[in-house]
Amino acid sequence: MQAATALSRGPLAGPSSFSHRTTTSSEVSQLRIPSSRLPFSQPFSFPSKIQNGHRWLCQAANEPSLYQPFRPPPSVAPPEEETVQGTKEEMLQRLTERMGLWHEWAPLISLLQKQGVSPKEIDEVTGLTGVEQNMTVVGAQVYKSLGAQGFPEDQLRFFDIAGSGVLYELRVLAVNQRRSAAEYIIDNNLDAKGVRELAKAIKDHERKRGGEGRDAFTQAPGDAMAFAFYRNAKEARSEQERESLLEQGLSVVVTEAGRKKLEELLIKNKDVKKSVTARLQLVRLQRDETTPRAIPVVGALSEVSAADVEAAPVARTDTLFPIFTTTGHGKWVAVPSWTAISEAQAPVGILHPDAKTLPGDAGARTSGGPALVVVNRNDRALSDEHYYLVEKTGEPGLALIQGSDADASGQVLGRVVVAVRPPSKNEEIEEIDWV
Known part of the structure; x- marks a missing residue:
């Protein structure tokens, strides 16, 4: 029989004394509360849910208790981690x-x-x-x-x-x-x-609410990209760059309103291009930009004659620009306008086959190779500090002879100003050898 332990007053107990007795489920269902203690006149009975709960309690009290281990709540980890x-x-x-x-x-x-x-x-x-x-x-x-x-x-x-x-x-x-x-x-x-770029365009479109032209483009990814091209086009410096950005925007735009906005700016950009006038840039030359000097080359040292040197033309240059005129000579060379060359009134170039055979210390300090000897024909005053171009008596070709011996060797054709070598292959700047 289902039973529960209830507290009740014993028949012989005092007012504060209680005794335990077992109350059956049928008795519980018949429990009544005196109507005199209720605000309503009808007898009160426990609802069926309470009666059913009482039956469950009675059954649990008569059955042996079982151990129920603690079960934690379900894990909040992602399913992927749970299955690993x-x-x-x-x-x-x-x-x-x-x-x-x-x-x-x-x-x-x-x-x-x-x-x-x-x-x-x-x-x-x-x-x-x-x-x-x-x-x-x-x-x-x-x-x-x-x-x-x-x-x-x-x-x-x-x-x-x-x-x-x-x-x-x-x-x-x-x-x-x-x-x-x-x-x-x-x-x-x-x-x-x-x-x-797409993610950046979407976020920028979201932030630029109220910005110029923004309302014409929706939140669609294509429109967000088009809006980015539109904004970049308005900030572009050149018309060509602006046109390229607008064409990219037209290739991705989704809505008709956005397309219209891009086309309006593109038409405006083309109108600006049509109104642009041609520009002529005027630059003033610096002195060092006009320094190269053209010198006639008469031939090789061993083959040229005194007549060839005398017949070489002089390049007449304009006082404002380095424009020079000649009198029918075929070969010329441009050399830097160093002070010594600038002061030479009638320079002429002579090709030397091997710089190593140049007189003095100049040849000893070089590894060899061709050289160009520049001679000033208007300077024939002899000095032991310089070398001179001389036509030796009875010998073919010309020679470079020191000042004290030049007059006795033959006809003096001019003073040697400088000897130069071609640029090195490794483009290293080498020391100038004065002779």
């Missing part, structure tokens, strides 16, 4: 081998870090750098958020190949913005750089 099993070494091995798709093994990184494995240790074992770990974990979270929004599985597979770097760029977008952005990425096959 294995030791730390096994998880590291799986990361090393990149087993499965990237978003399938991404939870392993978070689990390992929760177990105290640092990103550096993961990098050393698996080869995944700290940056790659972060991109993978964040990209997997974005991937999961798309799946939670009901993103079609066949389209979601696009990111299995695109990788975490593409979805990582969507981290800055709200969850409700990621779906349309993901669809735009798939339709246009964007890479990580393109997705970064």
